[in-house]
Amino acid sequence: MIYPWQQQQWHRMMQLKQVQHMPHAVLLYGEEGSGKVDFAQSLATALLCRQPGQNGEACGHCDSCRLIAAQTHPDFSVLKPIPPEKTKSKKPVLNIRIDEIRRLCSKLSSTSQYEGYRIAIIEKADKMLVQAANALLKTLEEPGDQTLIILVTSRPHRLPVTVRSRCQSLRFPQPGEKLALGWLQAQGIKMPEVALKYAHGAPLRALNQHEESLEQRELLAKALLARLNGESSLAYAPKLANLPKDISMGWLMDWVNDLVRLKNTELNSSIINEKNRPYLIKLAQGSDLKRIFALNDMVIGYIRKETIALNLQLVWENLLISWDSL
Numbered sequence: 001m002i003y004p005w006q007q008q009q010w011h012r013m014m015q016l017k018q019v020q021h022m023p024h025a026v027l028l029y030g031e032e033g034s035g036k037v038d039f040a041q042s043l044a045t046a047l048l049c050r051q052p053g054q055n056g057e058a059c060g061h062c063d064s065c066r067l068i069a070a071q072t073h074p075d076f077s078v079l080k081p082i083p084p085e086k087t088k089s090k091k092p093v094l095n096i097r098i099d100e101i102r103r104l105c106s107k108l109s110s111t112s113q114y115e116g117y118r119i120a121i122i123e124k125a126d127k128m129l130v131q132a133a134n135a136l137l138k139t140l141e142e143p144g145d146q147t148l149i150i151l152v153t154s155r156p157h158r159l160p161v162t163v164r165s166r167c168q169s170l171r172f173p174q175p176g177e178k179l180a181l182g183w184l185q186a187q188g189i190k191m192p193e194v195a196l197k198y199a200h201g202a203p204l205r206a207l208n209q210h211e212e213s214l215e216q217r218e219l220l221a222k223a224l225l226a227r228l229n230g231e232s233s234l235a236y237a238p239k240l241a242n243l244p245k246d247i248s249m250g251w252l253m254d255w256v257n258d259l260v261r262l263k264n265t266e267l268n269s270s271i272i273n274e275k276n277r278p279y280l281i282k283l284a285q286g287s288d289l290k291r292i293f294a295l296n297d298m299v300i301g302y303i304r305k306e307t308i309a310l311n312l313q314l315v316w317e318n319l320l321i322s323w324d325s326l
Contacts, residue, residue: 001035001038001041001042002028002038002039002042002057003035003039003175003183003203003204004036004179004183005034005035005175005176005179005180005183005203006035006039006172009039009170009172010039010042010043010055010056011168012170013026013043013056014046014055014056016101016304017047017056017096018198022047022148023148023167023168024140024143024147024148024149024169025042025143025148025149025150025151025166025167026148026149026150026151026167026168026169026170027125027151027153027156027159027164027167027168027169028040028150028151028152028153028170029152029153029154029170029171029172030154030157030171030172030173030174030175031154031172031200031201031202032202032205033173033199033202033203033204033205033206033208034173034174034202034203034204035172035203036152036153036154036172036241037121037123037152038204039172040121040123040150040152040157041121042057042058043150043174043286044059044068044076044119044121044148044150044255045058045064045065045068045170047116047119047148048064048065048073048075048076048114048116048117048119049062049064049065050063050064050065063117064114073111073114073288074114074129075112075113075114075117075118075184076114076118076119076120077104077107077108077119077120077121078121078123079096079100079101079104079121079122079123080096080119080123080124081094081095081096081123081124081127082094082095082096082100084097089238091245091312094124094125094127095127095128095129095132096122096125096128096129096132097123097129097131097132097317098129098131098132098133098134098135099134100132100134101128101135101136102135105135105136105138105139106121107120108120108139108143108144108147108149109139109144112146113263116146117146117147117148118144118146118148119147119148119149119150120148120149120150121150121152122149122150122151122152122232123152123227124152124153124154125151125152125153125159125163126153126154126155126156126158126159128159128163130160133159133160133162133163134160136149136163137162137163137166140163140166140250141166149167149249151163156169167258174200174201174202175201175203176192177196177201178217180196180201180203181193181196183203184196184203184206184207187207189206189207192206193224194274195207197272197274198213198254198272200215200272209247213247216243216247217247217251219236219239219240219243220240220243220248220252220255221273221275222236223236223237223240224255224320224323225279226280227324228279233320233321233323233324234317234320235311236272236316236320237313237316237317237320238313240312240316241312241313241315241316244324245302245310245312249302249303250303252299252319253296253299253300253303254272255273255280256292256295256296256299257272257296257326258271258272258273258280259280259283259284259287259292259326260283260289260292260293260296261285262280263284263289264289265285267281267284277313283326287326288326291322291325291326292326294322295322295323295326298318298319298322299319301320302315
């Protein structure tokens with residue numbers, strides 16, 4: 001699917017195809033929730049399609065399109081981060097390892113069974129371990145004819161420079177607010193303005209997280225408001241530990257950033273957690289800026305520990321104690 005805010009990027013790729021200057025590797029990067037993976041899938045399907053339409057999009061009916069839909073096309077591969085083999089962890093660290101990259105490169109080096117493109121999509125490419133990224137370099141440096149590797153990431157800075165420099169980059173900025181709100185309304189999202197604000201302007205993130213995350217966001221709010229309501233915030237730590245770490249830590253960062261904004265600027269400044277503005281104002285007025293920044297650094301530190309198994313209940317206990325001490 002090509003979303004309304006991706007027309008410029010699609011037009012650029014179709015122009016390259018028309019003049020037969022399609023690169024052998026493309027790096028799709030931008031904020032999470034901008035639809036980069038969907039774009040990569042549409043691009044791959046279009047290049048493998050036997051009967052593409054006038055705008056270059058796949059027909060959806062030919063043998064190639066049906067094979068892709070069934071995930072059985074011999075010339076198309078998708079690689080995603082996976083947990084380690086034989087792991088017993090309930091929340092294993094997901095990465096792309098050297099063995100998966102070697103198998104992918106071997107497949108790309110074989111003869112195309114449909115006498116066309118051989119295409120691979122690497123989702124969350126920043127999850128490649130160093131050895132895996134190095135293993136990919138040879139294929140990036142010496143690709144075969146009609147080979148296309150599409151790397152997708154929201155964190156391009158975490159990819160080695162040697163990998164980035166061998167790809168043609170295609171940026172996906174957030175769409176304008178009017179376009180994003182109109183699209184969310186068309187999808188039937190209630191309170192699209194709130195959903196888009198929580199998603200930091202990313203329409204797909206707003207669509208995918210809004211309804212299912214409202215209850216979880218409310219859980220975090222109750223924990224952060226517990227002291228004000230005469231409760232113990234630590235009682236919420238076991239429940240918060242069951243939430244997706246990267247998402248819940250991002251929500252906590254929103255609260256911290258709101259505090260910084262209210263502390264350093266006007267009290268009517270725009271914030272993410274508008275519903276809880278009165279409490280945030282009260283806390284901002286009585287908090288210490290150094291402690292807020294210390295909490296900010298603590299949250300960032302936990303977010304960056306992606307390759308380390310953490311006791312999330314202890315993590316949340318530490319964070320809530322620090323929050324209550326602001």
